[in-house]
Amino acid sequence: xxxxxxxxxxLKRSRLDAQxxxxxxxxxxxxxxxxxxxxxxxxxxxxxxxxxxxGEQEDTLLEGLDIPAGAPPSLAERIIASxxxxxxxxxxxxxxxxxxxxxxxxxLGWLAAYPLFSxxxxxxxxxxxxxxxxxxxxxxxxxxxxxxxxxxxxxxxxRFLLSTQAPALRALMQRPLRETGHLMEPDGMADLLHYSxxxxxLEGRPYALAxxxxxxxxxxxxxxxxxxxxxxxxxxRLLRTLRAGDLIGAWQDHGLLxxxxxxxxxxxxxxxxxxxxxxxDKVEIGSRQIDLSASLGLVGLAxxxxxxxxxxxxxxxxxxLEQAIEAGRNRARIQRLP
Numbered sequence: 001x002x003x004x005x006x007x008x009x010x011l012k013r014s015r016l017d018a019q020x021x022x023x024x025x026x027x028x029x030x031x032x033x034x035x036x037x038x039x040x041x042x043x044x045x046x047x048x049x050x051x052x053x054x055g056e057q058e059d060t061l062l063e064g065l066d067i068p069a070g071a072p073p074s075l076a077e078r079i080i081a082s083x084x085x086x087x088x089x090x091x092x093x094x095x096x097x098x099x100x101x102x103x104x105x106x107x108l109g110w111l112a113a114y115p116l117f118s119x120x121x122x123x124x125x126x127x128x129x130x131x132x133x134x135x136x137x138x139x140x141x142x143x144x145x146x147x148x149x150x151x152x153x154x155x156x157x158x159r160f161l162l163s164t165q166a167p168a169l170r171a172l173m174q175r176p177l178r179e180t181g182h183l184m185e186p187d188g189m190a191d192l193l194h195y196s197x198x199x200x201x202l203e204g205r206p207y208a209l210a211x212x213x214x215x216x217x218x219x220x221x222x223x224x225x226x227x228x229x230x231x232x233x234x235x236x237r238l239l240r241t242l243r244a245g246d247l248i249g250a251w252q253d254h255g256l257l258x259x260x261x262x263x264x265x266x267x268x269x270x271x272x273x274x275x276x277x278x279x280x281d282k283v284e285i286g287s288r289q290i291d292l293s294a295s296l297g298l299v300g301l302a303x304x305x306x307x308x309x310x311x312x313x314x315x316x317x318x319x320x321l322e323q324a325i326e327a328g329r330n331r332a333r334i335q336r337l338p
Contacts, residue, residue, distance in 0.1 A: 010311060010312065010315060011309075011312075013311065014122065014309035014310075014311040014312060015054065015122045015123070015124065015309075016054075016056070017311065018118045018120045018121075018122040018124060018309060019053060019054065019118060019122065019124040019125075021118070021120070021160075021194065022118040022119060022120070022124060022156060022160065023053075025159065025160050025163040025164055026118070026119050026156040026157070026159040026160035026163065027156075027159070028152075028155060028156065028159070030063055032155070033051055033062065033063040033152075034063060034065060036051075036127070036148055036151070036152050037049040037050065037051065037063065037064070037065040037127075038065060039148055040127065040129050040145065040148055041065055041066070041129060043141060043144055043145065043148070044112065044129045044131070044137070044141065044145070045131070046129035046130060046131045047066060047108070047130060047131045047132055048064065048065060048066040048067040048129070048130050049064070049065045049066070049067070049127075049128065049129040049130075050062075050063065050064035050065065050067045050127075050128055051063045051064070051116065051125060051126075051127050051128075052075075052076065052125050052126055052128065053124055053125035054074075054076045054123070054124060054125055055074075057074075058074035059074045059075065059076050059125070062125065075111075075113065075126070075128070076125065076126060079113045079114075079115060079126045079128075080115050080123045080126070082115075083115075084114070085112065085113075085114050085142055085145060085146060086111075086112065086113045086114070086126075087110075087111070087112040087113075087136070087137060087142075088110065088111045088112075089110060089134055089135060089136040090109060090110065090134035091108060091109050091110065091111065091134070092109065092134065097111065107132055108130045108131065108132060109131065109132050109133050109134045109135075110130060110131045110132075110133065110134050110135045111128060111129070111130045112128065112129050112130075112137060112145065113126045113127065113128035113129075114126060114127050114128075114145060114146060114149045116149065116152070116153065117153055118156070118160075119153075119156055119157040119160035119161070119198050119202070120160075120194070120197065120198050120201065120309065120310070121201050121304060121305065121308070121309070122309065127148075127149050127152070129145075157198075157202055160198060161195070161198065161199065161202075164191065164194060164195045164198070165195065167188075167191040167195075168191050168192050168195035168196070183231065183232055183235055183248075183249055183250045183256075184247075184248075184249030184250065185249065185250055186249070186250055186251055186252065186257075188249060189247070189249035189250070189251065189257050189259070192247055192249075192259060193209070193257075193259060193310050194310060196247070196259055196261045197261075197304070197310050197313075199261070200261050200262065200304060201304040205261065205262045206262060206263060206264040206265065206300060206301055206302045206303070206304075207260070207261055207262070207263070207300065207301050207304055207313070208260040208261075208263040208264070208265065208267075208268055208271075208298065208299065208300030208301070209257065209258060209259050209260055209298070209299060209300075209313055209314070209317055210257075210258040210260065210271075210272070210275065210296050210297065210298040210299075210317065210332075211251065211255060211256075211257060211258075211296065211297045211298075211314070211317040211318060211320075211321045212234070212238070212251075212255055212256035212257075212258065212275070212279075212294050212295075212296050213253075213255050213294060213295050213296075213321055213325065214230065214231065214234055214254065214255070214256075214279075214292070214293075214294045215291075215292070215293045215294060215295075215329055215330065222285065222290075226285050226286060227254050228254075229285050229286075230254075230283065230285055230290060230292070231250065231254050231256065233283045233285070233292070234256060234279055234283075234292060234294065235248050235249075235256055237278045237279050237281070237283075237292075238256070238258065238275060238278060238279065240278060241274050241275055241278045242258065242260075245261060245262065246258060246259060246260050246261075247259040247261075258275070260300070263300060264300060264302050265299075265300030265301060265302050265334075265336065266300075266302075267300070268298045268299075268300050268334050269334065271298070272296055272298050272332030272333075272334060273332060275296055275332065276293075276294065276296060276330065276331060276332050279292055279293060279294045280292070280293050280330060293329065293330040294329075294330070295321060295324040295325050295329045295330065295331060295332075295333075296320075296321065296324060296331075296332040296333070297317040297318060297319065297320030297321025297322070297323070297324055297332075297333055297334075297335065298317060298320055298332060298333070298334045298335070299313050299316040299317045299320060299334065299335045299336075299337060300334075301313070301337055308337060312337065313337070316335040316337055317335065319335050320332075320333040320334055320335040321333070323335075
């Protein structure tokens with residue numbers, strides 16, 4: 001088993017994709033954002049308060065109260081690196097902040113900020129307040145600041161789950177049933193992936209998935225319809241092994257994606273072997289007997305943190321699948337995420 005480390009480009013893409021989903025499916029109204037900012041501004045007796053999102057190059061202003069003209073240049077990396085409440089009690093004593101063009105232009109002497117996380121767990125921006133005079137928050141104000149940001153995140157989580165529940169339920173209604181033999185389409189599986197992953201993250205449950213590639217030799221002389229039939233037959237075999245809450249559907253290039261919410265990474269060894277064994281057999285396609293076998297790439301997380309994402313899971317599963325193929329096919333391989 002090898003360690004899998006996602007490149008920075010993947011982490012950035014995952015974060016930006018999660019941000020877009022959050023703004024599309026979990027975004028509050030401008031009035032809702034302003035209510036939070038008014039409370040923060042009153043709590044801290046601050047000159048201005050704002051919510052900023054991480055952009056491709058620098059922050060973009062989502063909403064601001066009494067904020068000087070123009071969105072602030074990027075402070076995000078420093079705020080997120082703090083992994084908690086960031087406070088600069090005196091900009092004059094902080095060379096980096098003192099030289100920051102937005103702070104120096106408007107003579108802001110104090111700044112406090114806290115990272116804002118999307119429902120899927122990505123740091124997508126921050127909530128900040130600032131004042132002209134240096135100061136320091138006491139423990140009560142610090143806790144209240146964090147509580148207000150937590151309330152904002154909780155509201156976003158609820159809206160995300162409500163807005164993603166409908167497409168997820170539609171996908172579930174179209175899931176492959178033993179009596180229909182129809183596979184869920186990749187778009188439906190993507191909806192279910194984001195929904196089930198977020199549910200597990202918010203509930204503190206582990207998460208796992210598997211990518212399945214059928215042996216290309218079994219498909220070599222089949223037409224499109226026959227390959228679809230083979231794919232559906234493989235899904236039916238897998239369903240007999242999977243739990244009631246597991247989900248399976250079509251994925252790229254006549255492959256299969258299996259979602260395993262609540263499955264710990266340590267359980268994947270036995271699950272992978274069982275899935276491979278359930279597929280290794282002959283299957284009748286038309287009037288022909290086809291030797292069915294498959295390679296599987298599995299990945300699981302015991303704890304879902306902001307450093308992980310569905311993109312990272314899929315990429316790690318592809319790496320594991322490639323290892324299974326290189327090892328001779330008809331086997332399962334597991335990747336470990338850090």
